[in-house]
Amino acid sequence: MKLTDLTSGKTSKRKTDPLELWLLIEDTHKVNSISKVEEVTKLAARTTYNSIRQGPYESIIAFKERFNSAHESYVAQDNPKHEDKDSAMDFFRALDNARYGTFKTDLMNSMTSKSVEAPENLNAMYVIALQWLNPSTKPYPNGFATTFATALDIQDKPSVECDARQYLWRLGCYA
Numbered sequence: 001m002k003l004t005d006l007t008s009g010k011t012s013k014r015k016t017d018p019l020e021l022w023l024l025i026e027d028t029h030k031v032n033s034i035s036k037v038e039e040v041t042k043l044a045a046r047t048t049y050n051s052i053r054q055g056p057y058e059s060i061i062a063f064k065e066r067f068n069s070a071h072e073s074y075v076a077q078d079n080p081k082h083e084d085k086d087s088a089m090d091f092f093r094a095l096d097n098a099r100y101g102t103f104k105t106d107l108m109n110s111m112t113s114k115s116v117e118a119p120e121n122l123n124a125m126y127v128i129a130l131q132w133l134n135p136s137t138k139p140y141p142n143g144f145a146t147t148f149a150t151a152l153d154i155q156d157k158p159s160v161e162c163d164a165r166q167y168l169w170r171l172g173c174y175a
Contacts (some may be wrong), residue, residue, distance in 0.1 A: 042077040049074040054096040064126050067091055071122075085118055088125035095129060103132045 049070045054063040071087060082090070095104060107128070110116035119125040 038077075042079055045070075045073040045077040046079055049079075049090075053094050054100075056096060056098060058096070060095075060126070060130055063094075064091070067094065067122075084121035087122045088119045091122055091125050092129070099134065100129065100132070102134070103129060 052067055052070050054060070058066075071082075075081065092104065092107070097104070107116065111118055119128055
């Protein structure tokens, strides 16, 4: 069995190399492309990468896989390369604010005060975010609910000559 790379004309006789087969398939059938027009695919990859955000119920593991895929598509379309620190900060920006808001604030404050250096690459940022412990917002399992009960020391009873409207007026019911 012979496989020929259409772009380079290189022929492969090895039929047992799955990596080489996948690379040939990927070269001829772009799996991350939405169009055959180069500008459209570059725009789609840039838009996807720049607008990626972690979903409210998406785990950080699933989000990192999706982020890596968007980054690979971005790079594969010959968009400008990012430095490793920039990719790490893009991942940081895209984390869900509801779950990682405190983490993001603490890390930004620590980097601003120079007590912590920015992570060197995407994997370093991922490990820091993955290992961050989320403080519980409820100190007690029942939450913050409080109940108050009040009782009157003396209960006024209407006299026989007092009508109901006057009685309600004294109690503070102005109906």
